[in-house]
Structures are given as structure tokens and as C-alpha cells.
Amino acid sequence: MHFRDAQAFAELMEIANKKKNGNRLSATELGDSHKKKVSSNGFAFRDLNSKEYSLLVVNAESATFVPKLAINNDxxxxxxxxxxxxxxxxxxxxxxxxxxxxxxILLGNGGEVKNTYLSNFLDGRYDRVHCLFDYDLGGIKMYESLHAALQGSRKTKIMFSMPLIESLCKRPLDYQKPSSSDFNEAIKLASALNLTKLRNNILKASRFFEQEMLLVNIKELSFNE
Known part of the structure; x- marks a missing residue:
């Protein structure tokens, strides 16, 4: 193929190479960055001993910045x-x-938990990863993603953590009911992941559960004691 306009040909080749490379910065130049994965992700980090906060930054190489406080096995x-x-x-x-x-302790940042950068960092570094996610379709899908990424790990085990006391999962009488489709999908997915306690909790209440309710319930529990 012959191009009379050498400059136009050069610009077309540059665009083709950017699409081929597929990184987010190249996509930005094409006005299409939202379709590409960011090169790094940051997760707020909390240490209960020192009462300090920091930031974990992970990327394709597993991590670019790990807080000095990150010394635990779980x-x-x-x-x-x-x-x-x-x-x-x-x-x-x-x-x-x-x-x-x-x-x-990490803040999951919602759907960013499903980013493979994070699972690559977790894999092999920790013995156990405890997930405190909402008892709803979104929370179960987040767990499903991490579970799929870590299920082949020789060291790291992942678990969907729930309170030892059932009353901490109490919902108000006027707590909004989910749609039938979301409810049924959540129950099906919880069953597939062997999250029996979670499945039974949602079925018994006929409602989902947001983690913020734990804060309400634990204060009530402390007051009653």
C-alpha cells in the first residue's frame, strides 16, 4: 500500500501502535482511557497498634510501595x-x-478489590485474608473475584468473615428488600462458593446487609451489656 502523504501515514502508524500497546496513557491520547486499566492502584492501610494510616500502592509488578507497618501474616x-x-x-x-x-488492614475501595494487582500482592504474602464485605450481590462478587485469584495459592487462604454473634447482623424491620433477581443470584453465588453461613443469613432475613449496620449493632450490644 502506498501513501502519498507521509505525515498522514506516520500518524496512522502511531495510532496503530498505541492501540497495540494498549496502556492507559496511550489510550488517553486516543480519548479512550476509561477502557484501559490504570497502571497502579492505591489502598488505604491502617495499623491498630500504632494507630497510624498509610497507603499501599500495587501494580503489575505486585507492589511499588508497601508501608513499613505491613509486617503481619494475616x-x-x-x-x-x-x-x-x-x-x-x-x-x-x-x-x-x-x-x-x-x-x-486494607480499605477495599469497592470494585477495585477485583483488580489483579491486589490479588498478586496478597498471594503468598499472607496466610489468611479476611474479607469484611457487604452481604449482597456486589459483596459476594467481590469475594468471588478474590477467591478465584487466590484459590490456587499454596499459602494464602481467603475467607468471608462474619460475626460470631448473630445479633450483630440484625436488620431493622424497615430495611429495604433487594430485587428478586439480585436476591436469587446472590443466594446462588453464595452456595457455589460454599458460603453456607452467609447464604443462610440472607435467606433467614430475606434481605441483604450493609457493613455499616455492624457499627450500629455493636454500639447497641455494648449499651445493653
Missing amino acids: CVIIENREVFYSEDLETLLAQHGIDGTKCD
Whole structure:
């Protein structure tokens, strides 16, 4: 093929190469960056011993910045910001059978948990990864993604953590009911992942459960005691 306009040919070749390379910065120049994965992801990090916060930055090479406080063998990933920053977090984790002072604690940032950069970082670094996610379709899908990424790990085990006391999962009487399609899909997916306790909890209540309710319920539990 012959091009009379050498400049036009050069521009077309440049565009083709950017599409081939497929990175986000190249896609930005094409006005299409939202379809490409970012090169790094940051996750807020909390240490209950020092009461300090930091940031974990992960990328395709596993990690570009790991906080000096990240020294534990277990990790907790929390979906909800209110729970992550709560002053009651250590107590709340204890109610899940987790010693928060012996865990690296990460804020999941919603769907960013499903990013392979994070699972690559978790794999082999931790013995256990405790997931405190919402009891709904979105939370179960987040767990499904991490579970799929880590199920072949020789070291790291992942678990969907729930309170030891059922009353901490109490919903108000006027708690909104999910759509039938979301409810049925959530139950089906929980069953497929062998999340029997979660499945039974959702079935019994006929409702989903947001993690923020844990904060409400734990304060009520403390008051009653």
C-alpha cells in the first residue's frame, strides 16, 4: 500500500501502535482511557497498634510501595469506609474472631478489590485474608473475584468473615428488600462458593446487609451489656 502523504501515514502508524500497546496513557491520547486499566492502584492501610494510616500502592509488578507497618501474616480487607475508619474497628474485628492488632488492614475501595494487582500482592504474602464485605450481590462478587485469584495459592487462604454473634447482623424491620433477581443470584453465588453461613443469613432475613449496620449493632450490644 502506498501513501502519498507521509505525515498522514506516520500518524496512522502511531495510532496503530498505541492501540497495540494498549496502556492507559496511550489510550488517553486516543480519548479512550476509561477502557484501559490504570497502571497502579492505591489502598488505604491502617495499623491498630500504632494507630497510624498509610497507603499501599500495587501494580503489575505486585507492589511499588508497601508501608513499613505491613509486617503481619494475616490481612483484613474492609469494603466500607465507615467501618475502616471507625474507632470501634478493633472491637468489631474481635467479634469476628479476628485479632486486628495482628493483621494488616486494607480499605477495599469497592470494585477495585477485583483488580489483579491486589490479588498478586496478597498471594503468598499472607496466610489468611479476611474479607469484611457487604452481604449482597456486589459483596459476594467481590469475594468471588478474590477467591478465584487466590484459590490456587499454596499459602494464602481467603475467607468471608462474619460475626460470631448473630445479633450483630440484625436488620431493622424497615430495611429495604433487594430485587428478586439480585436476591436469587446472590443466594446462588453464595452456595457455589460454599458460603453456607452467609447464604443462610440472607435467606433467614430475606434481605441483604450493609457493613455499616455492624457499627450500629455493636454500639447497641455494648449499651445493653
